[in-house]
Every structure is written in structure tokens, then in C-alpha cells.
Amino acid sequence: MRNIRVLIVDEVHPSMAEGLTKLGFEVETRTNLSLADFASILPSFHGLVVRSKFKITADLLENTSLSFIARAGAGLDLLDVDACLAKGIAVFSANEGNSDAVAEHVIGQILSLAHKLHTADTEVRHGLWEREGNRGFEIKGKTIGIIGYGNMGKAVATRLAAFGLQILAYDKYAPSADYPGTMEQIFETADILSLHIPLTSETKGLVSTEFLASFKKPILFINSSRGPIAPLEPLLEGLRNGRIKGLALDVLPNEKLSSWSPVEIELFAEIAAYPATIFSPHVAGWTVESYIKINEVLLEKIKAQFHL
Structure with a gap:
């Protein structure tokens, strides 16, 4: 694999550079590049490892001879995948690497909302011992709607099955054989909704006032996918009118808080x-374990690409 140069532009676990080097690639790690510098040196590399430092556009790719782009994470919304495919660039993501972490996080959010752990903790820390006001509800016997049944959705469903929930999973492109459900069933019966879909032109703004009004019962709403899928305005309206009785957001439409x-x-x-x-x-x-597992997944995909 000599003379096949790979550029790492984001902070990733050292095992990525180590693994690529062991496979025979020439690896250069440059995490402090400006966009202009990145664009100027990219044509001299054959592989790219990126997380979220730069948006990889068709213009950036125009004069490159990349063989692959490996994204150290799950979503590909920061990559122009169509432009990559048009240039014959293989695109790898690591959805399998952090699905366990996402599933545990989502379950923690659900349990905290259901049992008011977050508010109870705050109150006790401030000298309040309010038992009745912190009476929660059990999730056993409730219905969860999972939209998106890829690695994340499957991981959440597998773990929640042990809690005795009714699980309805809807995926337009990869229907679930384990927990098949329609959006109509989810609207009709869901007590909890968890999103596990990529950000695309189809899913951007999916959660609207009309979308939330379709639910027959107040719901716990969980979003750990991408912020622009669920704009804040309809979420606030849902809280105001009681259609959302609990809200857990790991993502926001604009995550650069200083620019708000x-x-x-x-x-x-x-x-x-x-x-x-x-x-x-x-x-x-974002766990200690997923930091490493993401690299393991990507390295296996790169090995397969080059038949190593």
C-alpha cells in the first residue's frame, strides 16, 4: 500500500492512524488546517478521514483523486455523497460503531423523563423533598414508535424489548421484520417517539406542528439523530399544547451556540x-468505547475496499 496517502483532518482515536499505518498506508494527521489549506493539499491524498471539521462539497472534490472518504461517525449529511459516487470515491461511515452508545443514551433519557430523575435530583440538591411532585410512570406496557430502523433503531429496540414495551418500528427504506409498524399505527398508539433517521432533503423539517398533531396521545419525544429534522418551533408548540409531555434532545438545529x-x-x-x-x-x-469501535468499523471497511 505504499504511496497511498491518507489525510486525517479531525481529532479521532489514535488507533485510526495506527491501524492505517499497519495496513501500509502513508498517514498524515493535520487537525489544525484552515479550509483553504485543506482544499489546497487534498489533491495530493488518496484517502480522507473526517468527522465534522469540514463540509465535503463537490467543489472541494473537483480536483482530487481520492479513493475513499471515511467519516468517523454515523451521519453523512456533511458529505456530498452524490458527488463522491460520481467521482468513484467510496464513502464509509461507522454507524455500527456507536449504536450501543446511542441506545443506552436514549434509554437513559426515556427513564429520566418517565421517572423525573433529572428534576428530582435538582430539587433534592436544593433542599426540596417533594415526593408526590416527582411521581413518575412505568414504561412497561407503553408503546414506543421508532422511526428509522438502521443500526441505531435496532439497538434501541433490542434493549427496550426487555422493558416490556410494545415496539413499533417504521423505516421507509428498510422495513423492520422484528417490530413492523406503520406511521399510522405510531400516530394512533405511541406513548414515546424516538428518531433514528439521517438528515436528508426528505427528513429535514419532518417534525412539524402537523406531524405532532397526528399523535392521538401526548408523547415523550426523543431526538438523537439530527437537529434540523425537528425544528424548535413545533417542539415548543408541542410543549405548550401538551402534545409533547416530555422532550429529550441530544441534537439541535444550530449546535454552534455562540452564533445564536x-x-x-x-x-x-x-x-x-x-x-x-x-x-x-x-x-x-460519544463514549469511551465508541471512540475506539468507530475506528475498528472504518478500518474493516477500508481493508475490504483494498482487499487486504
Whole structure:
């Protein structure tokens, strides 16, 4: 594999560079590049490992001779996949690497909302011993709708089955044989909704006021996929009218908090004022173990690509 050069532009676990080197690739790690510098040196590499530092556009790829792009994460919304395919560039993601982490995170969010663990903890820390106000509900016997039945959705369903929930999984492109469900069934019966779909032109803004109005019961709403799938405005409206009785967001439409406009700040503040809300900074798949497993998945895919 000599003279096949691979550029790593994001902070990833050292096992990626080590693994690529063992496979015979020439590896260069440059995590402090500006976009201009990145664009200028990219044509001299045959492989690219990226997480979320740069958006890989058709313009960036125009003068390159890349064989592959490996994204150290699950989603590919920061890559122009069509442009990659048009140039014969193999695109790898590592959905399998952090599905366990996402599943555990989502279950933790559900249990915290159902049993009011987050609010009870805060109150006790502030000297309040309010038992009745923190009476929760059991998730056994409830119905969860899972939209998206890829690695993440399957991992969540597999673990939640042990809790005695009725599971309905809907995936337009990969229907579930284990827990088949339609959107109509989910709208009709779901007590909990968890999103596990990629951000595409089809899913952007999927969660609207009309979408939430389709649910026959108030729901716990969980989003650990991508923020733009569920804009904050309809989520706030759902909290106001009671269609959302609990909200857990690991992702936001705009995750660069320092760039928020006054409108965004006010909108988020109003949502956060509801006690039945939980937020985390896009870390559902961000564990000690997944940091390594993501690399293991990508290295196996690269090995297969080059028949190593």
C-alpha cells in the first residue's frame, strides 16, 4: 500500500492512524488546517478521514483523486455523497460503531423523563423533598414508535424489548421484520417517539406542528439523530399544547451556540423552562468505547475496499 496517502483532518482515536499505518498506508494527521489549506493539499491524498471539521462539497472534490472518504461517525449529511459516487470515491461511515452508545443514551433519557430523575435530583440538591411532585410512570406496557430502523433503531429496540414495551418500528427504506409498524399505527398508539433517521432533503423539517398533531396521545419525544429534522418551533408548540409531555434532545438545529440569534436564544430558553425537558451536547454516541469501535468499523471497511 505504499504511496497511498491518507489525510486525517479531525481529532479521532489514535488507533485510526495506527491501524492505517499497519495496513501500509502513508498517514498524515493535520487537525489544525484552515479550509483553504485543506482544499489546497487534498489533491495530493488518496484517502480522507473526517468527522465534522469540514463540509465535503463537490467543489472541494473537483480536483482530487481520492479513493475513499471515511467519516468517523454515523451521519453523512456533511458529505456530498452524490458527488463522491460520481467521482468513484467510496464513502464509509461507522454507524455500527456507536449504536450501543446511542441506545443506552436514549434509554437513559426515556427513564429520566418517565421517572423525573433529572428534576428530582435538582430539587433534592436544593433542599426540596417533594415526593408526590416527582411521581413518575412505568414504561412497561407503553408503546414506543421508532422511526428509522438502521443500526441505531435496532439497538434501541433490542434493549427496550426487555422493558416490556410494545415496539413499533417504521423505516421507509428498510422495513423492520422484528417490530413492523406503520406511521399510522405510531400516530394512533405511541406513548414515546424516538428518531433514528439521517438528515436528508426528505427528513429535514419532518417534525412539524402537523406531524405532532397526528399523535392521538401526548408523547415523550426523543431526538438523537439530527437537529434540523425537528425544528424548535413545533417542539415548543408541542410543549405548550401538551402534545409533547416530555422532550429529550441530544441534537439541535444550530449546535454552534455562540452564533445564536436573539430569536434562537429566546426560543430555546422557553423550551428549557419546561421541567420535562432534557438536553445533551450531541454525545449520545460519544463514549469511551465508541471512540475506539468507530475506528475498528472504518478500518474493516477500508481493508475490504483494498482487499487486504
